Amino acid sequence: xxxxxxxxxxxxxxxxxxxxxxxxxxxxxxxxxxxxxxxxxxxxxxxxxxxxxxxxxxxxxxxxxxxxxxxxxxxxxxxxxxxxxxxxxxxxxxxxxxxxxxxxxxxxxxxxxx
Amino acid sequence: xxxxxxxxxxxxxxxxxxxxxxxxxxxxxxxxxxxxxxxxxxxxxxxxxxxxxxxxxxxxxxxxxxxxxxxxxxxxxxxxxxxxxxxxxxxxxxxxxxxxxxxxxxxxxxx
Numbered sequence: 001x002x003x004x005x006x007x008x009x010x011x012x013x014x015x016x017x018x019x020x021x022x023x024x025x026x027x028x029x030x031x032x033x034x035x036x037x038x039x040x041x042x043x044x045x046x047x048x049x050x051x052x053x054x055x056x057x058x059x060x061x062x063x064x065x066x067x068x069x070x071x072x073x074x075x076x077x078x079x080x081x082x083x084x085x086x087x088x089x090x091x092x093x094x095x096x097x098x099x100x101x102x103x104x105x106x107x108x109x110x111x112x113x114x
Numbered sequence: 115x116x117x118x119x120x121x122x123x124x125x126x127x128x129x130x131x132x133x134x135x136x137x138x139x140x141x142x143x144x145x146x147x148x149x150x151x152x153x154x155x156x157x158x159x160x161x162x163x164x165x166x167x168x169x170x171x172x173x174x175x176x177x178x179x180x181x182x183x184x185x186x187x188x189x190x191x192x193x194x195x196x197x198x199x200x201x202x203x204x205x206x207x208x209x210x211x212x213x214x215x216x217x218x219x220x221x222x223x224x225x
């Protein structure tokens with residue numbers, strides 16, 4: 001089945017630690033995205049990548065980093081600089097970044113700082 | 115600036131009743147509009163999309179939405195809801211790298 005796989009589903013982090021969230025897609029999509037979801041705030045874009053080895057900051061990139069070494073993979077690292085990292089993180093992908101394009105989402109990773 | 119407003123944070127309907135979820139948008143160009151559904155602890159599933167053409171679009175699970183440019187609206191409808199429709203619904207506008215989401219409407223179904 002084609003789709004987007006995020007792992008782990010739940011992740012706990014101690015304050016001061018970096019953690020990496022995995023996102024893999026087998027849809028052969030060029031573009032991939034990371035969103036953060038907080039209760040009552042909808043989704044906000046963290047980073048996106050249109051092609052391999054290239055990525056751009058979204059609206060809330062501070063405290064996060066990404067890499068795009070392979071077309072299929074777009075891991076997100078939540079660094080210790082992120083002041084409030086507890087949230088639900090969603091990875092998405094799309095064929096491209098043109099206007100007539102829809103995004104497909106993974107099942108999410110819930111990160112909790114303990 | 116682009117924005118999406120979903121005026122209803124929470125709606126409760128009885129099973130079998132009709133449903134309409136409201137979405138108003140502000141967008142400078144031709145809007146590309148989406149409705150997504152999210153079950154608790156899950157990702158988002160695309161219900162339907164509007165790019166151009168017929169202003170009444172059909173989606174999955176029996177949902178439809180009507181684009182009304184004059185009202186800047188893209189309301190989601192279903193003639194008869196099922197208990198499995200209980201979820202959170204998000205309206206969004208724009209290209210994927212500039213998607214703007216509404217804050218969501220949580221739908222509860224009474225048996």
